[in-house]
Amino acid sequence: MTGELILAIDQGTTNTKALLVDASGRVLHQASIPNVVTYPQPGWAEQSATALVDGVKTVIAEVVAKAGDVRISGIGISNQRESILVWDAATGEPIGPVIIWQCRRSAPKCDALRVAGHAEIIEAKTGLALDPLFPAAKIAWLLDNVPCARTRSDRGELRVGTVDSWLLWNLTGGKVHATDHSNASRTQLFNTETLTWDADLCALFGVPQNLLAEVKSSDARFGVTADGVTALPAGTPILAMIGDSHAALFGHGVRSPGTVKATYGTGTSLMALTPNRVRSTHGISSTIAWSQGGKVQHALEGNISISGQAAAFVSELLGLEDAAALSALARSVPDSNGVAFVPALVGLGAPYWRADARGTITGMTLGTKPAHMARAALEAIAFQVADVYAAMEADMGSPLGELRADGGASRNPLVMQFQSDILGRPVAAAAAAEVSALGAAALAFSSLGIAMPGVPAAGHFAPQMNTDTAQKHRQSWLSAVTQTLATNDKQASGGKP
Secondary structure (H helix, E strand, O other): OOOOEEEEEEEOOOEEEEEEEEOOOOEEEEEEEEOOOEOOOOOOOEEOHHHHHHHHHHHHHHHHHHHOOOOOOEEEEEEOOOOEEEEEOOOOOEOOOEEOOOOOOOHHHHHHHHHOOOHHHHHHHHOOOOOOOOHHHHHHHHHHHOOOHHHHHHOOOEEEEEHHHHHHHHHOOOOOOEEEHHHHOOOOOEEOOOOEEOHHHHHHHOOOHHHOOEEEOOOOOOEEOOOOOOOOOOOOEEEEEEEHHHHHHHHOOOOOOOOEEEEEOOOEEEEEEOOOOOOOOOOOEEEEEEEEOOEEEEEEEEEEOOOHHHHHHHHHHOOOOOHHHHHHHHOOOOOOOOOEEEOOEOEEOOOOOEOOOOOEEEOOOOOOOHHHHHHHHHHHHHHHHHHHHHHHHHHHOOOOOOEEEEEHHHHOHHHHHHHHHHHOOOEEEEOOOOHHHHHHHHHHHHHOOOOOOOOOEEEEEOOOOOHHHHHHHHHHHHHHHHHHHHHHHHHHOOOOO
């Protein structure tokens, strides 16, 4: 076998994967291992830091064994974002769990900062709404709740990092503590205008700046693998690191504004490139897509907290075996018969940003059947995407075009067709399931001066629904969201109008 090969690692929330990829984008070998998420208290979500590293080592070993005697040119890493941990700088041992992006334990800290009037300056500096989704307040929680952590951080004995930094630290044998612009921009501690860790933000959240990683270009040579750490030879370079949603946009081959990417997973992330840094006024995050050669590419992003997980949740409620059974049930009826499911199971993300919201089902009658509930669960995925898409268009000030889809729901024709109908835009579903991993591989190849092609589409969907009918469906959904938020407002006020 000849030519350059990249080992792409995609460390996600539910799975850790490794793919051996050639410069044409062809996947030669791959391996995957599931990850465990625990929920120790209502609203809390965490993972084992050591288990994540062990999972990476396992999938690397499996791919290397399958590949045999080949030379791997380097590693590209994509990772779950907004998940954070703290570890001992000397031993490399984590001092607590990985607090993952879904966790809401830092909500009181965010509420206190909002009441104190800091939300505006935080969003102005970072482009991110003040919300428990983002890591800054989670870091403060760890430092305040793990015994002696504050004292040890003051002595410089600890390190803080997103999952990419944690993997890099371990792969290099503790020699490199770094991250890239895409991951740094999601921490709510990084000023996306000055491109530096912001001392004022660190002070507001109570995070010592000396714990944070060095920020490098997404295609930097971050370091090399240490001897005996993995099945790879010592000295294998780590050529790229990028957040998984950003990697998916790169993997789709999007390099200029106008096209929107949606990654459908546990939650859904929509992202679109912008010509420069844009301050959102419609509930969307301004973020950094990636950086190459130190040059930063800005983007708008909308994060939906629950999408694919909504389908899994309703499958369980209905006693169905899996998502395929839910989809089959949903296809047995032409529509949801007026039923709307707002899956605010951990609050609502973009464009509403209501951490206090809770899920509702509206529009049920004596004619409502389980199939209508199944249909409503799948339609909720598309409706939430449409909300974010519309907010992005408003921020951009011009129409957006095709939606490029990847992830679990992108392989469901019912969801993709309904998505196109509700958006009134074409939708292209990716041919490959692992677009984030392929994006990390493409970025690693780019650091070698090689242009890997974007992932082609396997399915194309054009709007088929009558515009008036689509608008009626959308208005019903928006009414359900309004009702959901009003119900939570009433509960928060003790039932007073």
